[in-house]
Amino acid sequence: MFSSIARAIIGTTNDRALKAYSRRIASINALEAGLAALEDAALQAKTAEFGARLADGAKLDDLLPEAFAVCREASKRVLGMRHFDVQLIGGMVLHDGKIAEMKTGEGKTLVATLPVYLNALSGKGVHVVTVNDYLAKRDAEWMGRVYNFLGLSVGVIVPGIEDDERRAAYACDITYGTNNEFGFDYLRDNMKYALADMVQRDFSYAIVDEVDSILIDEARTPLIISGPSDEPTELYAQVDGIVKELAKDEAHYEKDEKFKTVNLTEEGSERVEQMLAEAGLLTEGNLYDVFNVSLIHHVQQSLRAHTLFTRDVDYIVKNGQVIIIDEFTGRMMEGRRYSDGLHQALEAKEHVVVERENQTLASITFQNYFRLYPKLAGMTGTAMTEADEFEEIYKLLVVEIPTNVPVVRKDQDDEVYRSGDEKYQAVAKLIEECRARNQPVLVGTTSIEKSELLSALLKRMKIPHSVLNARFHEQEAAIVADAGAPGAVTIATNMAGRGTDIKLGGNLEMRLKTELESLDPSARPAREAAIRAELDAAHEVVKAAGGLYVIGTERHESRRVDNQLRGRSGRQGDPGASSFFLSLDDDLMRIFGSDRMGPMLQKLGLKDGEAIIHPWINKALEKAQKKVEARNFDTRKNLLKYDDVMNNQRKEVYAQRREFMRADSVADVIGEMRADTIAVIVERRIPVKAYAEQWESAELAEDVKRIFGLDLPVVDWAGEEGIDESHLRERIADAVDAHMAAKAANFGPDFMRFLEKSILLQTLDHLWKEHLLALDHLRQGISLRAYGQRDPLNEYKAEAFALFTGLLDDLKEQVSSALAYVELGTDPDHGGPVFDPSLLIESHPNAGNYGGDLALAEPQTMTELNLTSISPYRADAVDPGRPETWAATPRNAPCPCGSGKKYKHCHGKIG
Template identity: 55%
Template sequence: MLGGFAKTLFGSSNDRYVKSLGGIVAKINAFEPTISALSDEDLAAQTVKFRARLAEGEKLDALLPEAFATVREAAKRVLGQRHYDVQMVGGIVLHRGEIAEMRTGEGKTLVATLATYLNALPGEGVHVITVNDYLAARDAEWMGQVYNFLGLTTGTIIPNLTDHQRREAYAADITYGTNNEFGFDYLRDNMKYERNQMVQRPFAMAIVDEVDSVLIDEARTPLIISGPTDDKSDLYRSVDLVVKQLTAEDYEKDEKQKTIILTEDGTEKVERMLEAAGLLQGDNLYDFENTQVVHHLNQALRAIVMFKADTDYIVKDGKVIIIDEFTGRMMDGRRWSDGLHQAVEAKEGVDIEPENQTMASITFQNYFRMYPKLAGMTGTAATEAAEFYDIYKMNVVTIPTNVEVKRVDEEDEFYKDTADKFAAIAKKIKYHADLGQPVLVGTVSIEKSELLSEFLVKEGVEHKVLNARYHEMEAHIVAQAGRKSAVTIATNMAGRGTDIKLGGNLEFRMLDEHPDLVMGTPDYDAAASRITVEIEAEKKAVLEAGGLFVLGTERHESRRIDNQLRGRSGRQGDPGLSRFYLSLDDDLLRIFGPDTLFARMMRNNIGDGEAIGSKWLSKAIETAQKKVEARNYDIRKQVVEYDDVMNDQRKVVYEQRSDIMDAATVGDVVEDMRTETVNAIVGEACPPNSYPEQWDVAGLRERLLTTLAIDPQIEAWLEEEAIDPELVEERVRAEADAHVAEKAAQLEPDVWVQVEKSILLQNLDHHWKEHLATLDALRQVVHLRAYAQKTPINEYKQEAFSLFERMLENIREDVTRTIAFAEFREQNAPALPDLPDFITTHFDPFTGEDDSNDVDAGSLGLIQTRLPPLSIPQPQGNDLGSDPSEWAGKVSRNAACPCGSGNKYKHCHGAIGGVA
């Protein structure tokens, strides 16, 4: 009570913080008369002056007022848009590395220009991250006009770019792109073999648009780069036969958590069967040696019990094809990961295709935490403020609207079942559309969109359904959702980043109705004037009808998504209306809602087609949503906890790779590895403080021969009185060093350095890939340690550390062995291996689709981007010059060779010689 009184009296901490920024806004406004008086040339020259002041030691904070005033004036002249004071507040919040929560229609895209410009002045590069390729290209072109006017360069990272084009885009002062593209470029860079092949610069600052979508929703699934692995068909079939002999009493399944585990009796039964099949090492299923078997067993259980034919997948032409749970469409070419698809193939008795092995992966949490400064903006972040701070150390600041919100948010209506609810919704939509009011209908899935569409057809309501992920098409339809009597059905997430203007959107109408007209021509201006008049007349009619009506067909499991949908109405002080319609069949109520009493009361007391609405019911729904949000947060937190373990190791490996690539020579690294390998081999055969007669001389000679390619006369050494393990180590090292020095003398010094680098990098990559596979399998089964009263994450940390140490030992030994046995041709070129063929994967948590837009899949097949091709110049052979030696670094290794042979560049003019 006292807290509420204090809040009323003094305002919330957020209100006080926003108010404290008023002084800085006043300073910005004080510069406006001076800046406005500058000529275009003088205004553009401000950038040079700011950079000179930075070079003299002035801080960005000191430049902020004048820099923001400069951007405001540039936007006014170039775009015809002047930043409001509340937008200036948003810019300050972004510059401070915080999240600006600004309602839909408040101009977040324009707000970003302020902090982006200021932080681009040091020349270290600012990354502006958006949720899809269409928005990245649109914003870069739109806001790029302001930056270019002020003398800054902009680049765009979208699919289908070569490494050369990516490098140029990252070298720009400001780079636009999607979270997937930035993340995959980081992973790909850390698979390259030379520094000049890498495309990204060191990170400086990132500004994330729709920050809740990128850093929370999409952060449920990691980015993964994978490649084909060895064929394990027999293992899948053997485990499948074992699992098919189990009965329902042998396991417990939980549909809510989507998990399935063996019971104690089931575990014993499986152990006996696996033993009989010769698949079990020892007599305990959960011994570390059986990690891979347990992983395959779990996937086979899921495939057989949880995945149903003709519901989750179909078998067609001898292939298992996934069915999208939202659209009901076949998703040919997509495969489940972690061996699940192979388990389903074994279940159905079709050919088992080799699974893809993870070669590199990272979560968005750990990727974005690498930026020294991270900021974001969205219309909805307050409900996830705790998570933003816990994971990213970012505060959420709610920015007041420029004009007071007039939207009316009505109470939810409850119906007994979906049919009653949709019938009522269809009638409601028809009523409002007949009044001339535009209606935006939000659904939680594409399946529900199509079901509602059928009800509207029966009512004779003309409407549009957004049921695909063509972001540009979405933007065109959503932009016109504010027209008179327009009815638009969309999933709750569709069309984000596009403003719904009442009466329609001039820019999009011109693109749709007059795509051939060129801006600035008399014909274009005449058509634009005519459409502007139509838009104004429509806007007046829509305002009289009550503005945009947002209708939610179901509550989403996150309040934030509901708020996003509501926020589409009532922009910039426009009137508006919103309401949600619910039924007992809704997933949220069915799975997470209050059980029994609530359900019985609803079923017994509501007649067919009857609706009720009450604050108590709405409160119960909000409580259910809070439960789901907390559960989802725990899931994401767990993902981060496990990835943090791998992230520490990833940093070590990637830093080691960078050091190797940057080093002028790596002879000392190789020598240290050889020394440690010798010490380990001799220490094993000749333990410290032991007598020579206790040594394993035969074993020592064999290990030295097979690892170091030397055969020292150890028997002769034993005859010496003063012989001890330290002396043996010293002599073996001397012989091993001499053997390698002899090999090095066969090549030019710079060629030898490249050979050592290549061997180091190849071994490091091979073992890291194997290590990732082992960690993946370990993570799948480590939760079972909880039954032994052990904390799974602690167990995972300990075993991951032991596995990492073992990996480093294996790398040392393998590098030593490879160099000892390698044979070199006379005219040997620097040994630079090819990058492997790989595919990228990032599953959209809302659609289950792979939204990675991979274009570097090589022989594994191309995943086509869902966008129409954008007008990006692709380098042609003649653009690159006729000399193939000039093509290096300008052509992607997996792209077609510019010579026209039809082969990949890396298999043609990009081929590189190596160790024989």
């Protein structure tokens, strides 16, 4: 009660923020008349003037009123578009590094020009992130006219362009591109072998369009660059035939649709073991023995493919390829593949060519990629429902910007039917009524399958319509442009991030573009006038009919997606209406609704074809959606905790890699690595304070020979009277150093420096690739530790730390050994294969169907049993949070206390 009274007196947080921003509008508007009187050249000179003031110590905030006013004046002259006052507020919110929630049709693209221009004045580069290539190119060309007029350069990043073009685009003052391209460029840059080959420069400021789609919906899955592995593909087809039979009986598996997981039952495990044995695939032991890890992995992925993934919903088959469908936009994701063998399982299921499985070479989530920017902002039509997540994960506050003209759209209560057939009949009846009064209709569906089902029904009723889904992706712009014409009926599979407004009567720009290009120039003015008159008349017809009617055919798990669909109607004060039709067969109702709802509706006397309509239904559904949103938030937060562990290691490796590339010579680093390697093998064979007879001198001699290729008389040295461990280490080091000095003299200093850097980088890349694979396996199986009353996250942190320590030790030893053995005329590529860029595959798995929740164990996670073989040290020995375990830390590893010193110089110091 007190909070509601306080809100009534002092307003909400959002109200107070808007009031603070509104105070600055007057100072911007006061400059308009003076700027309007300037010649173009004088207006353009303002950019240089602002740059000079920044160089003299001025802050961007000091320039905001003038820069915004200049940008608005430029927009008026170049585009014929003047920013509204509410758009100025949106620009200020974006400049402050917050999220601006602006309704569909409020001109977010134009709003972004204000903070983009202001921040580009610093010369550090501004990134504008869009959800698809079409929007990146369109916005760069459209808004680029304003920036170019003001003397700023604009670049655009799209798939398929060469590195030189990418480097030039990133060097521009403003760079447009998709979230995927920015992320993949970051990963690709950190696989290069020279700083000059990198395309990105240091991050400064980014504005993310459709920020909820990118930072929420797509945040659960990583961007992955992978290379082909040597695994054969025949096993996928063999296992598929077995699992196909197995999946026919639901007694063989347990499926959880809420969490999108599936596991074999005890009966299923016994049956699949029997079938695999009969097929000659299981030759010894049972399915869950450690040596059958690969087999159970194939079975599990095939089971997921058959029970959790539906053709024309999660993917389509086109030209003999399985193509992923983006759950949130309904678009085909060409060239993207599910990881961890899932895509191969789907290919086997659909009987198309099974491509080789890939091994991860580099990966990053959008959560961690966008947190690299010192300043980040976003804009969307729907963000308030996820405001808590934006603040907790990204430290981004959401400000709801009022509309320029009040929204007059009529949102009807939901209608709930008993069956899907009744629901679709009711939808078709409403479409007929709308067409009779020339009212355009936009129907939203959640999958291709359902859009085509409704399309078939409308065809039988002889109702003309257009279908927008992944099958007709190429026609998207034209279909959306005509969706506001009188009586038009458009069926769309998800409307998130479409980027094209539905204008009542039709889209003038699209009509002019398509119809005037083919005409003789002399005939164009008359045709343009006719088109304008036609669309003006159509606009009035549609307006009188009630504007665009939006129909939702079911509720999505997220309220945001429903709001995005609804927001297509009622833009800029236009009339409009929306309603959602639901049935008890819908996924949300079936999975999250009450089992008692159906019988209850029958008791209430609900007849065939009748619907229950009541505001309470809306509230109940909203509660269910809130629960799902909270669960998904917890999942993403849990995933981020795990990914942060890898992210810290990734940042360390990438930073170290850049240091190596930046250095003229890494000879000192190589020397330290060599000394550390010698110290490790000596300490391993000659324990501290051990008696001479306890020394493993022969084994030490073998280690020296294996690593450095030198046959030294270590046993004789060890037998000398009075020699101790330090003297022995020095003799070995002197011999190895002399060997390397002779090799350097033979190669020449320049070639030796090149060789050292090349081998160091290639070895680091090879070990990092293996480390990623180890972390993947560890992450899959770590949840099993919960059965032993141990926190999986703490276990993961401890083992990941130990694995990383092992990586550093292996790096020192492998680099030292490679340089010791390399000879002129041999291939110095000791660090593992460097893949041909044409063989690399970039993937971003569908967020809705990615690998399941970390809290749930899957049978194939038995692979964790093999992890300790990756490093000579026990993977679970050291826990940074428990000092009593630190004694197991390798002497030359970083001290787990976090000091940055080596363990032997910190908590492991002797004496």
